[in-house]
Amino acid sequence: MRDYDDEPIQRPKWLGWLIIIGMVVVVLGLLNLGVRLYIGTPADQSTAQRMQEMVQQRPELAQGQAYMDGSDCMRCHGIDRKFVGPSFLQVADKYRGQNDATAYIARKIREGSVGVWGNTIMPRHPQVTQEQAEGMADWILAIPPKTGE
Numbered sequence: 001m002r003d004y005d006d007e008p009i010q011r012p013k014w015l016g017w018l019i020i021i022g023m024v025v026v027v028l029g030l031l032n033l034g035v036r037l038y039i040g041t042p043a044d045q046s047t048a049q050r051m052q053e054m055v056q057q058r059p060e061l062a063q064g065q066a067y068m069d070g071s072d073c074m075r076c077h078g079i080d081r082k083f084v085g086p087s088f089l090q091v092a093d094k095y096r097g098q099n100d101a102t103a104y105i106a107r108k109i110r111e112g113s114v115g116v117w118g119n120t121i122m123p124r125h126p127q128v129t130q131e132q133a134e135g136m137a138d139w140i141l142a143i144p145p146k147t148g149e
């Protein structure tokens with residue numbers, strides 16, 4: 001008899017806790033996301049900022065940067081972040097020691113690529129001229145490596 005009487009009172013309490021726990025989980029999830037975004041952004045900015053300084057030191061890079069800005073590259077690549085394709089910092093780190101790096105990257109930009117970084121295809125850019133592609137390649141290769149960390 002007792003158990004039966006208690007039940008209607010116990011149940012709503014339980015539900016209440018369940019809802020509170022659910023909300024806490026959601027809030028923690030949002031906080032986690034917020035912290036990730038917050039931590040992610042300054043890191044991106046710092047490489048981008050150091051790249052801006054580099055362009056000031058080497059004005060010949062400004063043209064390549066303008067070509068990049070005028071193209072669709074940043075839809076799939078970040079300077080510091082991997083999205084659809086590798087980050088340009090990763091690309092720079094991979095090829096900066098290579099003699100033919102400018103020509104190689106310029107060719108990849110114009111002809112597209114697949115299989116080097118994964119199975120996602122980078123589309124061709126036939127509208128980009130050889131001169132523009134080389135300018136972009138030099139800009140990518142000039143991205144300064146990460147210091148410390």
Ligand code: HEC
Nearest residue numbers: 071072073076084085108113114115116117118120121122
């Ligand atoms: C639709 C998405 C997309 C766009 C737009 C795009 N890329 Fe890519 N890019 C990729 C993917 C995916 C890869 C990896 C391809 C692979 O694994 O071979 C890649 C790879 C690269 C590489 C490395 C190639 C290698 O052999 O290591 C360079 C350099 C590059 N992209 C530059 C550019 C530039 C410059 C632009 C703008 C003109 C651009 N990308 C636009 C998706 C894109």
